[in-house]
Amino acid sequence: MKRLLTRLNIDTYIILLASMVLLASILPARGIGATVAGICADAGIFALFFLHGARLSRQAVVDGARHWRLHLTVAAMTFVIFPLCGIAIRAIPHLDPAIGTGMLFLTLLPSTVQSSIAFTAMARGNVAAAVCSASFSNLAGIFITPLLVALLITGKQGGFSVDAVMTIVFQLLLPFLAGHFLRPWIAEWIARRKTMLMVVDRGSILLVVYTAFSAAVVEGLWARISLAYFGTVALLSAILLTIVLLLSREVGRWFGFSREDSIVLQFCGSKKSLASGVPMAGVLFTAPQIGVVILPLMFFHQFQLMICAVLARRYAAAIEREEIATAG
Template identity: 50%
Template structure:
């Protein structure tokens, strides 16, 4: 009986780890629920929006301070790897999203499909790409450079893609230049300042990593709460039904599967080492929530923001759970392959 109980307890613990039900994931769900029942609106929403933008600028300042010069130099030299990651992030993802339009548009509706397509135009994640690459024993230096480069170039490429493929054939008066300037001021300028002040800022950050992590996650939670509050006030949950949510989850899952399969086989066919294959796999298959929601707030002014950011929120959770499982599997595989059996 005790053995059965132990196995059941172990199985439940493994299942929780498998589903990657970490505190941040739970808090993200709580923010959506809080915004659904107690949305912030009116003057309070305006003040909260200003505070959120300040927090976002500080967040990217800290991101800039984290990136070492050595990682930049080492990463830049690995241009083949970065080219493949760039191709997956800004070519393969958008092509799959555009080809899926005849299927997804009738299922999701225009606003959710716009959000799905916008997600395909976003850059890769930074922290989770590096973290998963590290866990799986991949090329961490290349992942740092590739993911950071993806975010920097995405500040310019994403608005242009939105202009061409979302607003290009609509009646909306959209100016990508204005959006690029706003995104540059909000995200890029703080990032560069952080990089310039790294010798002074990074030692302080290294002393309080838990506070830096809490600020990082807290900023994303603020952004999500703000975006969903405005969406709920505009009637988000009256427009999105259960069946539509199921279709959206399935669409994000299929998209991630396609990209991951392609990233795995393409990197292998191109002759990259195991460590480089892992970096390409994790950097090329993910999309950023941290940059995505602030960009959406700038690019989709006057549009149903909750509908636009819902796909990236769902995709974000799916990619974290899936990558967590795969990273742990690759780490175990690496350990087995490098275990040396010594004779007695």
């Protein structure tokens, strides 16, 4: 089964996420169970952002500043072009407001780290620049994403308040800064326990997804969502990914980036982070809203992995053909 999923470019983690949605649909957390699950999910979010901070090398921040044109362009794709697309999608006439909100939230998130770097390496791009760009995006997302959500989503609903700011600070920013501050003492310990920490990372997100969909199911989620709803989300996610992939490729040409840097722009500038998005949604939205809000992100995450895997292989194959032709 794992071999089949790999061949189809289907992330096994998506299967686990879908399993959490199914479990929440059949056995949603209620009453005391929901309270306990919520506390555990909050603890997981705290741990997740603490580890994000601990993994961010200070040297990566310093090195990133040297290639500022590329990193600013990636940041513009992530936090300007993407949100403009999200605003345009939400303005589509007769679109379900819940879909519009979920799609807009998706566009406000930072880029991924692991998959952006992995696809850049696979495509034989500038891996060092990809590390810096992806790290910068995640660091900036701690500040920029909540601000954009407040300006474009929750603020318009009257939901952004001093309490919301304090929640963001205590659950996202402080653990991130604490992890980064303690990095000199814990970096080696973390490096030796990658498997265990990956379980913490992914387990935290799975728990947030379960609690989010539990709350939404209790509030009557499946009575409001149809197959047409899922189809619309999938279609819009696919269209959005196509637009940003094409646009990032053209922007690289307009700015005269080398092929290696253009690969960085395409793979770092077209991604959205599930690892950051799910816990951020858990902090920024009310419990019944979270399940609906993260649905587009789950679709987009799978699409970006499938399509970018194909693109990375094609880029690598093209470079290999050129090298063979040159050698010949």
